[in-house]
Amino acid sequence: MNLFAQALAWVFDPANWAGPDGLGIRLAEHLGYTALILAISAVVGIPLGYLVGHTGRGRNLVVLLSGAARALPSLGLVTLLALWLGLGLPAPVIAMVVLALPPILAGGYAGVDAVPRTVTDAAKAQGMSPLQVLTKVEAPLGLGLLMGGVRSATLQVVSTVMLAAYVSAGGLGRPLFLGLKTQDYPMMLGASLVTIALALALDVVLAGLQRWFARRGR
Amino acid sequence: MRTSIQSTSAAGRGGVTRRRALAAGGAAVLALTLGACGSSDPLASSSASGSAASGALVVGSQQYYSNEIVAELYAQSLEHAGFTVTRQYQIGQREVYMDQVKAGKIDVFPEYTGNLLQYLDKSATATDPAEVLSALRRALPSGLSALEPAAATDQDSFNVTKATADQYGLKTIADLSKLPQPVKIAGNSELAKRPYGPEGLKSAYGIEAEISPVEDGGGPLTVKALKDGSVPVADLYSASPAIATEGFVTLEDPKHLVLPQNVVALASSKVDDKAKAAIAAVDAKLSTEALVELNRKSVEDKASSATLAKDWLTQQGLL
Numbered sequence: 202m203n204l205f206a207q208a209l210a211w212v213f214d215p216a217n218w219a220g221p222d223g224l225g226i227r228l229a230e231h232l233g234y235t236a237l238i239l240a241i242s243a244v245v246g247i248p249l250g251y252l253v254g255h256t257g258r259g260r261n262l263v264v265l266l267s268g269a270a271r272a273l274p275s276l277g278l279v280t281l282l283a284l285w286l287g288l289g290l291p292a293p294v295i296a297m298v299v300l301a302l303p304p305i306l307a308g309g310y311a312g313v314d315a316v317p318r319t320v321t322d323a324a325k326a327q328g329m330s331p332l333q334v335l336t337k338v339e340a341p342l343g344l345g346l347l348m349g350g351v352r353s354a355t356l357q358v359v360s361t362v363m364l365a366a367y368v369s370a371g372g373l374g375r376p377l378f379l380g381l382k383t384q385d386y387p388m389m390l391g392a393s394l395v396t397i398a399l400a401l402a403l404d405v406v407l408a409g410l411q412r413w414f415a416r417r418g419r
Numbered sequence: 420m421r422t423s424i425q426s427t428s429a430a431g432r433g434g435v436t437r438r439r440a441l442a443a444g445g446a447a448v449l450a451l452t453l454g455a456c457g458s459s460d461p462l463a464s465s466s467a468s469g470s471a472a473s474g475a476l477v478v479g480s481q482q483y484y485s486n487e488i489v490a491e492l493y494a495q496s497l498e499h500a501g502f503t504v505t506r507q508y509q510i511g512q513r514e515v516y517m518d519q520v521k522a523g524k525i526d527v528f529p530e531y532t533g534n535l536l537q538y539l540d541k542s543a544t545a546t547d548p549a550e551v552l553s554a555l556r557r558a559l560p561s562g563l564s565a566l567e568p569a570a571a572t573d574q575d576s577f578n579v580t581k582a583t584a585d586q587y588g589l590k591t592i593a594d595l596s597k598l599p600q601p602v603k604i605a606g607n608s609e610l611a612k613r614p615y616g617p618e619g620l621k622s623a624y625g626i627e628a629e630i631s632p633v634e635d636g637g638g639p640l641t642v643k644a645l646k647d648g649s650v651p652v653a654d655l656y657s658a659s660p661a662i663a664t665e666g667f668v669t670l671e672d673p674k675h676l677v678l679p680q681n682v683v684a685l686a687s688s689k690v691d692d693k694a695k696a697a698i699a700a701v702d703a704k705l706s707t708e709a710l711v712e713l714n715r716k717s718v719e720d721k722a723s724s725a726t727l728a729k730d731w732l733t734q735q736g737l738l
Contacts, residue, residue, distance in 0.1 A: 280635070280639075280640065283640055283643070284639055284640065284643055287643060287644065287647045287649050288605070288631065288633065288640070288643075288644045288649040288650070289649065366608075366632060366634070367633070367634045367635075368633060368634075368640060369605070369631040369632055369633055369644070369649075375608070375632065378608050378632065378634050379608040379609070379611065379612075379632070382512070382607060382608050382609040382634070383608075383609045383612050384512075384514040384515070
């Protein structure tokens with residue numbers, strides 16, 4: 202299609218990659234935000250997921266809360282938070298953490314949950330402390346499932362962090378919105394294509410990691 | 420258990436027909452979905468329904484609440500004059516709806532003189548309201564006319580807080596040179612490409628500007644950004660009620676960089692003298708103050724355009 206050809210031409214035009222407003226910077230911002238959001242979500246979500254999985258307590262609450270969080274419309278959340286926190290990164294980062302947390306949390310507790318009872322019992326019988334059982338048995342065995350959660354969170358964040366541009370924070374959403382508002386559809390589609398390529402690339406890397414962890418955990 | 424028995428017995432006799440029916444239903448749903456996708460294609464040039472009988476007019480509006488209010492004022496005034504009105508509101512931006520207007524699918528559209536002129540003639544140089552109007556009338560394609568504009572204007576304006584204005588002694592856009600350069604301006608991302616964007620500010624006033632894109636069209640996020648000092652300057656529409664309620668200072672534009680934007684009805688050839696009179700009656704009474712007040716009621720009281728228009732027209736003795 203003609204529009205796709207134009208969009209691809211836009212993407213592959215080196216002039217669009219250079220400069221302070223170029224795709225290079227936008228792509229770096231986009232990746233940086235994604236990494237930051239995933240790091241925050243992991244720091245919060247993984248220990249919490251392990252705790253829930255290990256103790257078996259609070260599971261219903263976590264499932265309920267994370268399910269509800271997933272249902273929140275991200276644009277509404279970004280707007281609401283930005284009205285409170287102002288322009289810039291904080292609002293989209295918090296909104297995206299809310300989006301990324303449920304799958305990571307679920308990956309964490311599902312991974313621990315999936316370890317057979319006999320295995321943890323054996324570990325306990327060897328004299329392992331609860332912390333040792335978690336760190337030496339449950340966590341390594343559950344890594345494959347946890348990575349699955351991280352992978353799904355990454356995909357959602359990398360595609361939704363477009364909204365950062367709605368509140369001046371940049372990222373690949375900037376050319377997308379600019380293209381939309383000025384009827385520059387090749388630019389709009391080009392920005393989407395770069396994001397899709399980025400999402401696919403990240404997913405391939407994470408799928409590889411997941412497989413590697415799953416094999417190691419076996 | 421019971422359901423599984425039922426479905427097994429059903430599969431014995433009517434299973435095949437049912438499966439076929441399901442498949443047909445699925446295909447129908449798919450066709451409907453595809454059809455829906457097709458008609459909402461943002462690149463398609465035609466989707467609005469045309470009006471058929473004479474005495475029937477289609478009134479359109481931009482995807483901007485204030486524009487919809489003006490459209491509704493026209494619509495109700497036309498209905499009062501005996502016309503049957505079809506409303507096609509919230510149709511995005513000029514680049515999208517102008518094709519519809521040119522194709523005769525929309526008969527009446529509230530417009531803004533300067534921006535419409537710049538859209539039709541990128542090299543237009545007129546800057547004062549009367550010149551802009553005559554240039555606009557020359558630039559309009561045949562079959563379309565611009566009626567007499569209202570006194571009300573609704574244009575991009577550069578605003579600062581009272582504190583900033585006092586601190587730096589800001590009165591006009593040129594005074595922005597007193598601020599640290601580049602000056603950050605919050606506004607929709609398209610401002611970066613408009614003639615009164617960074618390029619225009621540089622050539623007309625020597626200001627280095629940088630756009631902080633906030634995609635809510637001068638809405639609450641843009642207002643908040645100016646209020647909390649994230650940006651020193653914000654692009655707000657001059658009819659925005661926030662300018663008065665927040666005590667913002669609108670910078671004067673002595674060089675007419677931002678073109679005057681009087682509210683004007685764009686009309687197709689189907690708009691006859693009687694319809695023109697109904698629209699003119701509205702525009703004759705529509706001052707900027709009236710528009711700001713209508714906008715304020717819409718933003719603060721969440722009143723619908725239909726209610727606002729009805730109340731205002733009644734109050735003005737037009738209904």
